[in-house]
Amino acid sequence: MGKIEGVRIKNFGPLKDIVMGKTLSNQKGMALGNLTAIIGPSGNGKSTLADAFGFLADCLEIGVEAACDTKNRGGFQQIRSQGVEEAIKFELYYRETSTTRPITYELEIDEDGMGRPYVKEERLRQRVEKRGWPLSFLFLQSGKGYAYEGKEGGADDNGRSVKGEKVDVELADIRKLGIVTLGAMKQYERIEKFLNFLKSWYLCYFSPDAARSLQTAAPQPYLNRTGSNINNVAQYMYRENKKEFTKVLKEIQTKLPNIEKIEPVKFDNGQMMLKFWEHGFEKAFYSPKMSDGTLKLFAYYLLLHEKNPRQLVFIEEPENGLYHQYLSMLAEEMLKSVGTGFSKQLFVTTHSPFFVNALSPDHVWVLTKGENGFSSIKRASEYDFVKELSEEGVPLGDMWYSRYFG
Template sequence: MGKIEGVQIKNFGPLKDVVMGKTLNNQKGEALGNITAVIGPSGNGKSTLADAFGFLADCLEIGVEAACDAKNRGGFQQIRSQGIDEPVKFELYYREKNTIRPITYELEIDEDAMGRPYVKEERLRQRVTKRGRPLSFLLLQNGRGYAYEGKEGGADDDGRSVQGEKVDVELADIRKLGIVTLGAMKQYERIEKFLNFLKSWYLCYFSPDAARTLQTAAPQPYLNRTGSNINNVAQYMYRENKRDFTKVLKEIQTKLPNIEKIEPVKFDNGQMMLKFWEKGFKNAFYSPKMSDGTLKLFAYYLLLHESNPRQLVFIEEPENGLYHQYLKLLADEMVRSVGTGYSKQLFVTTHSPFFVNALSPNSVWVLEKGKDGFSNIKRASEYDFVKELSGEGVPLGDMWYSRYFG
């Protein structure tokens, strides 16, 4: 369990310095909710914001150097903001639940004398009391530093140990994140929990063409990033929890009234595929013959009804390929799905006012380009009259479309 209450990104492409929600150095900010939508014109940084989350996930999985080159990023120099010589920096302000003090994760990535990216600094902090500065329970600079075992303890800003068991640490590879190495060890309990939170992220790069590929009959609990295993996830849900699977189908059928039934089918050669029955047709259609929109909507509903959900999900432009009247219904379902607790958090980028109509001003952030070419971000509720008009029943997406803000 857990969610991000705030994030700061510095020197990452057009995101020279953007802050969303509450962070260590922005304690007056209002914490991010369980659903956050980012809007704005094309070219203002929405895809870069999504890629910042993807970049962190890739750093976790394959290391910072490989992450800089992955997904056509073009290397560290192409990632770092133009004209900037400082490191790329990230801060995540994370809370496991409301009874546990928040944790701040800070990461700095720079290049060495050979032009290779490396982890310059990595830090985890948490207060041990209700007041006062948080104590560092992990601090690595150029791969060297310390970590604290157990649930409590840390060092102040001068490195003096306040309580807990301090262990000196030196990493063998400064291009790998320290939390990956130390989080694999049980004695570093807080690092392990934070690492598991990051590992649970799901960055959606759903591709209808990938979803049409044939897969072996291997039930899988989670969609992969492209959705190529959508048949396997449906098979898993059908096998493990038919009631939830039936619920998903009923939800989809209310949005796509021409679909009467969907079920996974296993073939003799071990492959499996989804079978769709449409009204007016005697024979079913297999998933490769279904429209992009039908497959996408089906994938989103599978994602929203996971029995053990990923803690953070990021979806770019869910409106692509979907009929506009479905978008508010999908947004409503997303809001219901994330609820108010700490089990699931959803980030979305969108161009659709129909989708935004289902959201509150506090849940929507607007990216705009400044005169210097870098992006600025602002909550919709901070614009003049938006909160008041929303309180009077004016839909937020309609206000955005009519240029009341953004």
């Protein structure tokens, strides 16, 4: 369990310094909710913001140097904001439950004398008491520093131990995140929990063409980034709980336009494929023959019905390929899915006022680009009269489309 209440990103492309929600450095901010939508004109940084989350996920999986080069990022110099010599910096303000004390994760990535990116500084902080400045239970500079075992303890900013068991640490590879190495050890319980939270992130780049590809029979619990394993996920859900999976399919089919029934078909080789019955047709269609829009909607609804959901999901522009009248319904289903607890959090970038119409001003953040080429971000509720008009029944997307804000 857990969710991000705030994030700060510095020196990452056009995001020279943006803050969303409540962070250690911005305690007056209102915490992010379970659904956060990011809007703004093309070229203002929405894709970069999504890629910042993807970059962190890649740093976990393959290390910071490879993360700078993968997905056509072009290396550290191409990622870092133009004209900036400082490190790329991230700050995540995270809380496991409503009753636990928040944890701050700070990460700095810079380049060494040979131009290779490395982890310059990494820190995890948490207050020992309800009040007071948070203590560091992980602090590394160029791979050297300390960590604290167990559930309690930490050091102040001068390195003085206040409570707990302090362990000196030196990493063998400064291009790997310290939380990856230490989070694999049970004695560092808080680091392990935070690492598991980051590992649960899902960055969705769903592709209908990928979803049509035939996969070998191999049950898989989660959709991959492109959705190419959609039938494997169906196979897994069918195997684990046929009755529950049938129930999920019945619920999803009511939300897909012109679909009468969805049924899983299991072949002799163990492979599973989904069969769709459309209004007006006597014969059913298999999933590879379905339209882009139907496949996309089905994938999104399947994602929202995960039995053990990923804790953070980031979706870019779900409106692509979808009829505009379906978007408000999709947004409402997303709100219903994430609820108010700490089990799931959803970030979405969108250009669609129809999607935004289903949201409140507190859900929506607006990215704009200044004359210096760098982006700034602001909550829709912070614009004059937007919250008041929304409470009077004026749809938020209509206000945005009419250029009332943003």
